[in-house]
Amino acid sequence: MSTETPSRGPQRRRRRRPGGGGGGARTSAAPVVSPSNSRESAPFDPAPVPFPSLVTDPDLLDALDQRGFEKTTPIQSAVLPYALEGKDVIGCAETGTGKTAAYLLPILARLLRGNREGRSSGGVTRALVLAPTRELATQIDDEVQGFAYHSPVSSVAVYGGVAMEPQSRALAAGVDIVIATPGRLLDHMRNKVGDFSHLEVFVLDEADRMMDMGFWPDVRRIAEALPPSTARQTMLFSATMPDEVMRFADTLAPGATFVQVGSRRGPAATISHEAKVLPTREKGAFLAKYLRKVHEPAIVFVNTKIGCDRLARQLSQSGLRVAAIHADRSQRERTDVIEAFRAGRIRTLVATDVAARGLDIDAVGLIVNFEVPRGLDSYVHRVGRTGRNETSGHALTLADPSEQDGLREIEQAFGIVLGDVHVSAAPHGKPATAGSDEQPADLQARG
Numbered sequence: 054m055s056t057e058t059p060s061r062g063p064q065r066r067r068r069r070r071p072g073g074g075g076g077g078a079r080t081s082a083a084p085v086v087s088p089s090n091s092r093e094s095a096p097f098d099p100a101p102v103p104f105p106s107l108v109t110d111p112d113l114l115d116a117l118d119q120r121g122f123e124k125t126t127p128i129q130s131a132v133l134p135y136a137l138e139g140k141d142v143i144g145c146a147e148t149g150t151g152k153t154a155a156y157l158l159p160i161l162a163r164l165l166r167g168n169r170e171g172r173s174s175g176g177v178t179r180a181l182v183l184a185p186t187r188e189l190a191t192q193i194d195d196e197v198q199g200f201a202y203h204s205p206v207s208s209v210a211v212y213g214g215v216a217m218e219p220q221s222r223a224l225a226a227g228v229d230i231v232i233a234t235p236g237r238l239l240d241h242m243r244n245k246v247g248d249f250s251h252l253e254v255f256v257l258d259e260a261d262r263m264m265d266m267g268f269w270p271d272v273r274r275i276a277e278a279l280p281p282s283t284a285r286q287t288m289l290f291s292a293t294m295p296d297e298v299m300r301f302a303d304t305l306a307p308g309a310t311f312v313q314v315g316s317r318r319g320p321a322a323t324i325s326h327e328a329k330v331l332p333t334r335e336k337g338a339f340l341a342k343y344l345r346k347v348h349e350p351a352i353v354f355v356n357t358k359i360g361c362d363r364l365a366r367q368l369s370q371s372g373l374r375v376a377a378i379h380a381d382r383s384q385r386e387r388t389d390v391i392e393a394f395r396a397g398r399i400r401t402l403v404a405t406d407v408a409a410r411g412l413d414i415d416a417v418g419l420i421v422n423f424e425v426p427r428g429l430d431s432y433v434h435r436v437g438r439t440g441r442n443e444t445s446g447h448a449l450t451l452a453d454p455s456e457q458d459g460l461r462e463i464e465q466a467f468g469i470v471l472g473d474v475h476v477s478a479a480p481h482g483k484p485a486t487a488g489s490d491e492q493p494a495d496l497q498a499r500g
Contacts, residue, residue, distance in 0.1 A: 092299065094313040097131035107133045108158055110165050112203040120199055126151035129158075131312045132288075137162060141287045141309035143302045145294040147321040148434065149441025150314065152258070152290045153196050156182075160254050161197075163286070164206055164229055167253075176227035178247060180254040181279070183235055183272060185262040186407060187212040187384060188391065193232045193258065206230065213237040214384040221246045235263065235271035242278060252279050253286065257305070260291040261298050261430060269301065282306055292437060293430050319467045320433050320448070323440035324420075328450040328460050328471035336423060336451045337364060341371035343449070344401055349418025350394065352402045354435045356424050364423060365403040374398070379405040406431060414438070422450040425459035429466050 101124035104117050125133065128146040136142050136159035146152055160180045167179075184190045194210035201208070209223040211233035217240065224231065224247035231238070231247070241247055255276070257263065263272060279285065287306035291298060294313070302309065315321070331339060344351060353368075355361040358379040365377035376390045376399045387407075393399045395414055417439045426432045432450075439446025450471060452460050460471050 092311055095131075095135070095310045097134070097312060097314075099127035099130050099314065101125050101127075102130060107137060108162060110162050112165060113158065113161055113200060115203050116200045122154070128152055128312075128314045129155045131314055132156070133158065135310045135312070136286075136288060139163070139286050141282070141306035142289070143294075143299070143306070143309045143311045144288070144290045144314075145312070146290075146292065146314040147319075148292045148437030149321065153193060154200075156256050156258070156288045156290060157193070157196055157200055159286075159288075160230065160256070161200055161204070161206060163253060165204055168205065176248070177251040178224070178227060178229065178231050178249055179252060180230045180256070181249065181252055181275075182230070182232045182256040182258060183238070183263070183275065184232060184258045185234065185266055185268060186259075187214060187234060188387065188407070189259060190232045190234055191388075197230055197232070208232065211237050211241065212384075213240075217241070235268045235275060238275060239271050242275070249279055255279055255285055255287045255305075257289045257302075258291075260289050260302065261293045261295055262291075262434065264295070264298055264301075265428075265430065272301075276305055293433055295430070320436050320469075321440045321446075323443060324436050324446045324448055326436070326448050326450075326469045326471055328452055330452050330454055330457060330460075333424075333453045336453075337367045340364075340421065340423070340451065341368055341373060343421075344368070344373055347419050350397070350400055350402075350414070350416055351419035351421060352404060352417055352438050353421040353423055354404055354406065354426070356405070356427060358405055360423070361403050361405050368401060368403065374400040375403060376401075377403045378407065380407050406435070416444075417441075418446060420446065420448045422448070425450060425452050425456040425463075429463065432463055 103124055104122055105114055107125070108114060108117065128144060128150045131146075132142055132144050132152075132155040136156065139159075142156075144152060144155060160182075164179055182193055184193060190210045190212045194208055197206070197208040207223075207228045208230040209220060209228045209232070211220045211224070211231055213234060213236060217237075220237070221241060221244070224241055227248060242249075257272065263269065282305060287309065289298075289302045289305065289309070320326075329339065340353070353364065355364055358381050361377050361379045365375050368375040376393065378387050378390045382390070390399065390402070391414075394402045420436045420439045422432070422435060426435055436446070436448040439448065450460065450463075463469070464471055
């Protein structure tokens with residue numbers, strides 16, 4: 054269990070995890086060729102298979118059963134046969150497809166097998182997962198706790214914005230699995246806290262986001278302080294795989310098995326897309342009216358922190374249950390907002406790109422880009438907060454007339470049509486019932 058949070062049992066999911074496809078005969082998938090280079094995906098069968106056919110550890114099987122994991126998703130079907138054998142893996146798949154379990158299950162299986170065979174070294178860290186954001190790090194740690202509840206494996210999430218001392222104690226004690234953001238982990242390593250000399254598994258999650266956020270130098274320094282690639286298993290995962298990320302992956306794990314599930318860059322096929330062209334000054338009023346016709350939780354992405362706060366105030370004054378989240382908010386504030394959103398106390402989350410990666414929140418039916426995102430990858434990761442686990446989702450982009458070139462770029466890159474929308478119709482799903490998206494009357498009066 055985690056050294057930072059109280060022990061808790063595996064929680065049942067509200068729905069069974071999808072297997073990534075229906076039944077029928079299983080056929081091997083043809084190799085996928087990356088569009089910008091000749092790197093081919095290793096052959097794999099994307100059909101769902103029962104987890105007991107791949108995972109044999111009884112503690113892991115108990116956790117999978119109690120959490121409602123029945124069959125693999127396509128990325129899990131592709132990765133697990135290689136990763137469970139200890140091979141280095143580079144995995145590329147759309148967001149919300151189960152990449153976290155694709156690397157955590159092999160890590161836990163390896164550590165538990167070592168414990169039973171008496172090969173583990175006490176007081177040292179045996180697995181390291183790097184993630185670009187605090188939110189993703191804590192989410193991964195929660196997943197470790199769920200899978201490892203029946204086992205003696207320990208974990209800790211290490212990230213900035215909170216006190217270092219509890220993290221230092223966990224690292225010094227030799228917690229089994231460390232999930233960390235690069236900057237905070239480097240702070241600890243500079244203080245010579247933690248022993249990574251016996252590291253068995255090194256994972257980079259959301260690698261392209263780390264590149265976008267400028268973490269490459271930190272990741273390189275961390276990798277150089279670890280055992281050589283020949284002495285550890287390395288896995289790298291991301292929703293997109295730009296050439297720069299692929300080159301870096303090749304230096305971290307030469308000869309790694311490359312697995313690509315779906316498009317290398319595009320959004321999931323479960324997401325529908327629309328756009329509305331209107332002057333920036335009219336966007337807030339249009340969005341408030343639009344959101345009243347949506348009965349599902351929504352995330353609205355804004356390009357700046359100031360704009361994020363401003364829009365949240367405007368929507369709140371319109372009677373909507375809204376909160377803002379961005380990098381200037383404290384970790385406690387960010388956590389409280391996310392939990393309120395998960396619990397349904399907040400219907401609309403207004404966010405900068407801090408929330409575009411890693412957050413796995415059930416039933417987000419709508420993503421709104423309040424401006425055209427700055428880059429194609431940003432569009433993919435933002436809209437990837439909906440349409441997860443084979444559910445349907447919808448993405449709306451609001452564009453000033455000066456931003457129309459950005460809309461055309463999105464259409465051309467991903468082969469989608471961003472038709473204009475009208476506020477008289479709900480974007481998808483059922484119209485909201487009275488008050489479902491709005492604050493109570495007393496809160497509106499205080500607006």
